[in-house]
Amino acid sequence: MVLSEKQKELIERIGVFHEHKGMQPLVGRIIGLMLIHDNAEVTFDEIVDLLGVSKSAVSNALTFLQAKERVVYTTKPGDRKRYFKLKIHDWKENFTKDIVGIVEIQKFLAEVLEERKDKDSEFCAQMRDFSNFLEFFRHEIPSLFERFKKKYS
Amino acid sequence: MVLSEKQKELIERIGVFHEHKGMQPLVGRIIGLMLIHDNAEVTFDEIVDLLGVSKSAVSNALTFLQAKERVVYTTKPGDRKRYFKLKIHDWKENFTKDIVGIVEIQKFLAEVLEERKDKDSEFCAQMRDFSNFLEFFRHEIPSLFERFKKKYS
DNA sequence: ATTTTGGTTCTCTTTTTACAGAACTAACAA
DNA sequence: TTGTTAGTTCTGTAAAAAGAGAACCAAAAT
Structure with missing residues (x-):
């Protein structure tokens, strides 16, 4: 998936919204990405690529989001990747x-x-x-x- | 006024509570102080003395709290001090x-x-x-x- | 007129945050 | 067995936050 300018801008705004609630910047942006992503789920390196951030930052942010029970991941048979998604449910x-x-x-x-x-x-x-x-x-x-x-x- | 150990500890806890909500440390502690202060109002230098912080920090924190409409001050005739209090009302x-x-x-x-x-x-x-x-x-x-x-x- | 009071503003320092980058690890793949 | 993938952890660092301290200012007191 490739992000449109509008989508990028929306992710940023969702990001700062969450920053104001005390979350760290990247965490808010990941939430934004998961909300606008076509599949409503993202892999680790999609986050890295689409948001242009380091693996370590993504790892920490995802650990945080899972600890807060805001995110879960599923797996697919024959695929080692994790598919992270919001627990919007x-x-x-x-x-x-x-x-x-x-x-x-x-x-x-x-x-x-x-x-x-x-x-x-x-x-x-x-x-x-x-x-x-x-x-x-x-x-x-x-x-x-x-x-x-x-x-x- | 002099603060008891229990009061000091309560102020700290109220402080970290507000920190978690995204406020800066001193701001939360000032709210705590105003809550527990016998007179329910404090002067500028009472804050400096009781919390042991600098004038500049207090000035900034009070400006912030007033901007957020959480605090107001009143004055008393023949007294130049401002008496700051929570807008608990x-x-x-x-x-x-x-x-x-x-x-x-x-x-x-x-x-x-x-x-x-x-x-x-x-x-x-x-x-x-x-x-x-x-x-x-x-x-x-x-x-x-x-x-x-x-x-x- | 100058000193004091009550507070503000500016500059500098310390601390914390947020993240990068590289090394590492466990599972699987060739 | 060596390499690759998917992610974690560790160490370093740039930037931002939080506050100290001194200089400053306006109003009031002496």
Whole structure:
């Protein structure tokens, strides 16, 4: 496969988007490549060739993506290459992980509220509000998926 | 104010939590300090003293936090110091920003779906699912706040 | 008028990140 | 058995991030 200018540019933009989320540049670009690749899966050296980066960088990035459960590989009989692809099927899990990541602040709010002496201050009241909301939201996630399912069926 | 060991350690943990979200170390620690500080507000040189960092670092971090609308300062009559504090009151806005940040991937999914040739593949179907869900979720946010409000009143 | 305060900005240094390149390894192939 | 393929790991390095320290500045105090 050869990338069009438009595809290259889209990969870059997907790359920087993921950089902003704290991923290292190449990781974001690999995600982009996997999204736009015609076969929806790429081999190790396709990544090397198409993105023009070193094998070591690709190896590390793929290890990372597999550890984060964002990518898996399959193999084909009589072919030693690995075919890496996004676990897009698991979008619910990934989305949930992202949400959990932001809701996690609640844990610290609770600790802070525990530690503070001015429990009945406006400041603490607002923290409690936020904390309660996060708690509420966390429990709402499953029902969110359900309501979505109901709507689209 | 002088920080207890427990408070120091909590600030550190809140700091690394925010680092993981892509903020620079000191920024996260300042958030931590503002959360645990008895007065819920800190002056410039309290930050310098309590966290043991340079004025320049504090100045930059505070500029950043104000630009991101996470912090404001107030002043007191006959006192030139600025009293910086978290805009914890705006937790809804901040939370929404975080959510929008993760939902933003939808924009790229749409572009990718536009660009791909295999529209009726399993891969595209899953992307559409996810994309539709994100769209759905985005519209659900206000109702989420409402349902929370209803529950706690 | 000059000193102090509260903070900003500039330059330099340290540390960390992100990656290249080469050496290496395990499985298979000739 | 030697070579090739597919990837990993190790070592070095360029670039970027994070912050220190000093110079600087404006407003207020003396």
